[in-house]
Amino acid sequence: MLIYFFIGCAVGVLIYFLRSKRSKKKKNNLSIIPFLGIAFAAGNYLFFSQETNVYPSGENSVVNLISCIAFAVILLFAYGISNHIANIGEKAIKNYHQLQNEGTSKFSALINTIFISLLLLSLSFSLFIDQRLFFLSFVLMFVYQIAKRTPEKRFLRFQKILATSKIRSLAIGLVEIEGKITAGEKLISRLGKKECYGYIYYEYNVSTNKEGKKSYHQTLCEKKINNFTMTDDSGSIQILAADKPLVHLGINPHQDLEYNNKRFKEYILEADATYLLIGSAEPINDKIVITHSAPHYLLGLSPQDYVVRWNKARPFRRNATIIVIIALFVIFSILAIPMEYQDGILTLYFNNTSSSW
Template sequence: MNEFLSFFERNSVDGTHVVFMMLFSLGIALFHTVIFSGLYNLKFPTWLFFVLCPSLIGLAFLVHPKYALMIFLFLFVSVFLFGIIGMIYSMILKNKEDRIAKEKFDRLHNISKTPLSKKLFGVLMMGGIIWVYFYLAEREQLKLLLLIIPGLIFLNRFFFPSNKSKFLKLQAVLPTSKIDSIAMGMVEVEGDLEEIEPIISPYFNKPCIGYYYTIEEEGPADDDGKRSYKTIFTELKTGIFKIKDETGVVTVNGEGLEFYFDRIDNQRGGKTRHSETYLKNNDYMFLIGYASSDNGNVIIKKENPKGIFGIANPKSISFRNKYQPLLISFLTTLFFITLIIIYIILN
């Protein structure tokens, strides 16, 4: 502490130095104004720091010349100090505002909170990945990640397939049934949709058999200036409808029905983009569901919460069936070639 004070004793300033420091402090005042108004979101007269900073230096010089340099250095260092604290404060405030906005958004759209078990599983998975990284780094075997990562991707695809993958696999083995000869159990039918009681879409207010509604948030632009979007909300709802072919008509309870076709019927862009896809009257579609008897009448519905119940465009299904064997052969060959290349690299 004594050395610190003796530094200012040895470096006393005169009137010329004080004038220079007062002028220089106007630049410091500009940074203070930006920091406290921008990062701390404080309201004050714009001239405040432009008067305060030079005044403090001048008053300090009148008290004792050594204090002028002390105050000047303090003001200079305070720019970095308050800037760093302000950035941390603004990040905390922004996270709090985002959390409040998300909670409000979730309440508005009846989105349930992520279960604690799912959060814990995610934390454990992340911890496991970090542990594997440091374990391999300690033994200088990081190159083994080249084998582990493709292996995990393959295991995830093989043991935890998506509902769409299950739908497409089931479609490959189920025969397409004529509606007048549907058997009880999992069935595959194809035909025109008939509206019974239309439902109204949430954003564009369109009457339809069913809708898939998404809200996307605009992200940063890439090097070419193109904007990316992140999905922040989805809603899928389908009412009761009928599907018919040349042999007859069958009723479908659309609760839990998933859409497996790529089509956007209505979209409005901006910072937040809203999109809707509809199931409409007279749409020609391909459907897989569970056929059961309802007071003597056949009805197709979802068998259970984990059951397959989906609808797709017959043209896309036909295209997939035609080229899927070639794609599987290509990907299988590519996978084994990749493993061979990795083995060569590791050795």
């Protein structure tokens, strides 16, 4: 039966490839690949394999009817599973390109993407295989999210390391400055039509469950930021932010609206706010500018008061993370290792760990 699964997957790959070549505007879904694989394997098992015990005794018409119903149910489940696997694949591709844009090497980005994809697949299906594997996957995902190097985490780490420099005395390399935006090509925000130097606009679909709890699914993210100038008490410098990934932390939403099962949120860069900015200072046309470039591939800003609050709360977050990790390890040990408590003595049976469940 496995050979028919691979034949179905091969047909799915062929159809996916042909559709992608024929129409670039129409969205092409990767779910067709595992879906056809499951469909081919199930069809062979139900209709063509006479050696299985799936066929009950009775008239051929009854047998065929039962087989058709079983095949339809399998296709329904296959459709859901295939969509889920395809979503994981699309997220993996997006994650790979994002890591590339952040300056990660191709090999490291590939290993990271494979690891997180396998972890997501394990979380999705390991509960039906082994509960210990599911719990281990959950713990690994938790640790991965803590250890994952995102641009936001790198920004907060570097602001702790770097000293705030005066614009007049900037050195070449990764720098941190503090000042206000004083010049640049202004934009009009999408919400509120307010003048700004850049905006980040989000749209979400809003759904409500039976308990009245709302959940939000992002459907659109539009970032439009032009080059601008930052000024402190020692001078000014141009920030080349147009068409660059820009980290924005701690900025309060300029507008946050919700109606007709839609949510609209927007952040803007204003002239009257004091920002802490980190980026790479380099000479371009005999002038020092700050931009997003190698080797750090980091350009971001945050209100100065947000950074102060984050630094004050950092020890509490670190201690809470350590406590949670220890608690998860203890819970996993209790679930995975057989033990017996008798006459005040706790005995752990490490040799029987694999057969405890």
